[in-house]
Amino acid sequence: YSITAADFDGNGYSDIIVGSLSENVFLFKSRPIIDVRSTLKPNKKSLKLDENERSVSIDFCFSFNERSNSMKENIMINFNITLDGMRRGRPRVSFVRDEDHTVFSDDISLELSKEECVRDVKFYLRKQGQYDDKLSPIDVRLTWDLSSARSRRAESAGLVPILDSLDGSSQTIQIEVENNCGPDLICKSNLQSSAEFQMGVKDLNGTFEWTSSEKKLNRKQKRSLTTFTLGREELIGFLVTSRNNKDDAHEASFTVRYPKHVLYHGYEKIDEDRTNVKCFKEQSDNAIRNR
Known part of the structure; x- marks a missing residue:
């Protein structure tokens, strides 16, 4: 056997030729290596939840170089922009207003050492109430590949360019969410x-009248326990009062768990104008969760 390395096709890369005792010779050609560079710039670094124009525009650009400087043809790359994809739950932004459209894909042709840009790609923040996370930043991730990129010479020679694996093929930026928590965007609440x-007992008119329940001291456990008399109460209520005189307490929640023989009836907001509370029943563990 014999092995020889040399640039047999004149593309600036070392190829390998292998000879064998069977009088066969095998030629292994090296593929061109491409370095793709990208920039990703938004028109603003943060979004306010109470803005009328709840959108961000982004510009992104590509350019490429080839290691041996022997490749002169254009290449075609495919790119994807993914919004808010690094967190669980429903995305908070979309390329189409109030729809689940979080991926933007297209192809772009690149000329050697020349920058090509796509400008003013806009995405929108969803309406409040369609998401719960108002704290973590919104990530915008740009990825690309050469799966459909072939130069004319590479096609005729059967050689497909490859990306430099050390450079990576993605770029991510983050858009902060301004949530009425000061210039540092850190919420310091006092909830x-x-x-x-x-x-709850019905009066003569059929309207429920709510009164505080009785408490009895449990000497063994050294704490007061709420007691109910079977047949007297038609509804058992749980009154929660919350106050906060500092920054908003986003995503604060509490859970009420109840025995299986107690049936959930519903909930009521006492102060509709000032509260933004969601209440829902979890079917799996007999719990009521408030957020």
Whole structure:
């Protein structure tokens, strides 16, 4: 056997030729290596939840070089922009208003050492109430590949260019969410909550009247327990009062768990104008979760 390395096709890369005792010779050609460079720039670095124009425009550009400087043909790359894809849950932004359209894909032709740009690609923040996460930044991820990129010479020679694996093929930026928590975007809330059981009994007009439940001291456990008399209460209530005199307490929540023989009826907001509370029943573990 014999092995020889040399540039047999004149493309600036070392090829390998292998000879054998069977009088056969095998030629292994090296593929051109391409370095792709990208820039990704938004028109703003943060989004306000209460803005009328809740959108961001981004510009992104590509250019490429080839290691041996022997490749003069254009290449075609495919790129994808993915929004808010590094977190669980429903995406908070979309390329189409109020729709689940979080991926933008296209092809772009690149000329050697010349920058090509795509400008003013706009995406929108969803309406409040369509998402819960108001704290973590929104990531914008740009990826690309050469799966459909072939120069005329590479096609005729059967050689497909490859990306430099050390350079990577992605770029990510983050758009901060301004959430009324000061210039550092760190929420410092002072949320205080209290809760008590109540009993609901129908009056003569059929309207439920709510009163505080009785408490009895449990000497063994050294704490007061709420007691209910079977047949007296038609509804058992749980009154929660929350106050916050500092930054918004985004994503704060509490859970009420109840025995299986207690049936969930519903909830009511006492102060509709000032509260933005969601209440829902979890089917799996007999719990009511408030957020």
